[in-house]
Amino acid sequence: MIYETKTTHEEKGNVPSIMTANNVDVFYGKKQAICNVSLDIPENQITALIGPSGCGKSTFLRCFNRMNDTINICRVSGKIKFSGQDIYEPKVDVVALRSRIGMVFQKANPFPKSIFENVAYGPRIHGLAESKDELESIVVQSLKRAGLYDEVSDRLNEPGTSLSGGQQQRLCIARAIAVDPQVILMDEPCSALDPIATAIIEDLMETMKENYTIVIVTHSMQQAARVSQQTAFFHLGELVESGDTQAIFTNPIQERTQNYISGRIG
């Protein structure tokens, strides 16, 4: 039923995969949003998912930490493995899974609480800090890693919503980092930001990849080209082509990829 269009460039080198998706199908009710997608996510690299609106890249991203569970009519089949374990097995604790795989959303969504509380919430519910001092150091450390600490160090008690859009998004990144995940999923994190704020976050991702594996959904091909090592192109719910970013952008194998990156479809 689904004809195979997936092609992989065999030039990734020997980077081990932290997550692998095998034959993943996603249905919203009767409508199929993702058709038979298989993709490996290499560790400590940035993987970009690109494609036109409605192609299913966000849906696919949300499969990795089972955020699709919150949508009633959504059904996922296939295998997604994280460190060799199938995350859709019934015995898997979704709460624990999401503490290993963090997420940053399209629209910055800080809690309507103070900056400190925003970052401290994750460690607190997971019991990561034994004492108040420890919690404080986790918060400071996370804010530093998100490149936000210098800007907010003197107003940690102000509401997170009082920050600018770019700062809010970095606060959300700090909040995700504070739980110490291995993978961070980013769903178009810069789509609501101006170019300067975008550049700051892109630089931040560059430094973050030393410690974390990042999967980013973006509708900006330039961004994918700038930040990612691996790119996967989605179209109409199918994974058309995936592989080394440079190869995809300079020498795509599939015609659809060629058309998309040259601006003829999308």
Added chain:
Amino acid sequence: MPNYILNTSRQMAKRHGREKRFKWYGRIAIFISIAFLIFMFSAIVFRGASAFQQTKISLDINFSEAIIDPTSSRDPEILKRANYKPVVLESLSNVIPGITDRRDRNRVYKLLSAGAVFDLGEQVASNPKLLGKSKSVWLLASSEVDLFMKGKIDSNISEDLRRLKDKDIEWIEILKSQGKIKKTFNTTLFGKGDSREPEMAGILGAAIGSFFSLLVCFLIAFPLGILTAVYLEEFAKKNFLTDFIEVNINNLAAVPSIVFGLLGLSIFLNFFNLPRSTPLVGGIVLALMTLPTIIIASRSILRSIPQSIRDAALGLGASKTQTTFHHVVPLAMPGMLTGTILGMARALGETAPLLMIGMVAFIVDIPKGVTDVATSLPVQIFLWADSPEKGFVERTSAAIIVLLVFLILMNLCAVYLRKRLERRW
């Protein structure tokens, strides 16, 4: 360049005209509603304002021990129930000359409220040292005298058509000329329970009854309603059963309140044998009636909390319960409280269900708990409006004013909470 941008065409004129007309329809509608509101409020205030005053007559009472407590028992019960009529009459005839025959004595005694002697009894019982002494006391005047003092009895109409005769009016004028009759703030209205005599009737009993009913109502409806809303909105799967429940909740909100009264009568009184006419049962019935309102309001508030907040918490690995109670419910709380207060305000004004469970009885005592027999403010208004005594007319309006003040206070409270607790995101 096309000229229709700057010049008004016929079509543009029509569009402007339509807009103008629509504005005027709106203004007229608002004007009419406000006019009705002002008309209603001013009618109530006009009628009820005089009830906040009551007439009292000053008498120099000689607390003669021989008449009040001939056995010198000093027993408070005896002092309370002693016959004070002779001492009152004696002091009245000192003030008003020419009272000799029995009929006159009885008439002049009627200038005072029937409760005046009880008042004296209470005073003496609480302070027995008064015995044997003489003291000037302000005593409650009868309702007819009160109405006359407030100018509500026209002395020009035929004597046969009024209960206050010319002679009574003459006596009142004598008291007036000596400064022994005056209008004071009506403490009875706010400090006493119901009575058959208008001048002795108060709304405190009904207000306390309403308070206890609302307390029970709040304690049941608030937690139940909010937990139901949170469960249905955040946890329950959307399926046939939850749809069915939702439809039924919406229907319940539209059920006439008297049906809830019948339910209370047949289940809580007849089946569970809970005490009749009590705020406990009243509160339960009002809670059942308020629940759908609270659930519907709370659900719509929960629905308005942005999904991004839930995503943020879930994405961090918070469980469904943590997400709901750490983030969603606190954000929804101001709205939920507002919905609850508005529901309670409706319950405060509700009469019909309380009639069915017997809170319509004539109750003089002020309830001390939720299991004491009581009535409620709107029921008290209903009872007074039904009374033939003329003195109750103004008191009915006064009770309505008090009820309205409570309702306005509750609504203001809701507005304040909404403004105060609201957090932006």
